[in-house]
Amino acid sequence: MHLETHKTYCPHCGERIELVVDPSADQEYIEDCQVCCNPFEVRVVSDANGTSAEIFGNI
Numbered sequence: 001m002h003l004e005t006h007k008t009y010c011p012h013c014g015e016r017i018e019l020v021v022d023p024s025a026d027q028e029y030i031e032d033c034q035v036c037c038n039p040f041e042v043r044v045v046s047d048a049n050g051t052s053a054e055i056f057g058n059i
Contacts, residue, residue, distance in 0.1 A: 004051055011057025012038040023051035 006019045013036035021027075021044045028043050041056040 006051075006053040008053065008055055010035060010038070011040050011055055012036055019053050019055075021051065021053050 001022060001024065003020050004023050006021060008017060008019060009015065010017050010033040012033060015033070015035040017034050019031070019042060021042070023044070023046045026043075026045050028041065030039050031042050032039050038057070043054045043056070045052050045054075
């Protein structure tokens with residue numbers, strides 16, 4: 001399994017965080033911020049152009 005690291009910002013506290021995602025399949029899951037511990041939704045989408053990870057704070 002190949003994992004990728006995506007750097008983004010927490011939608012709650014604004015701190016920079018890292019997400020480690022599996023680009024082999026599209027997925028949705030809930031993760032807690034490493035800084036403020038608030039939950040957010042992660043959506044991972046892979047296609048011919050690469051892998052994107054989007055986060056949403058209102059779950």
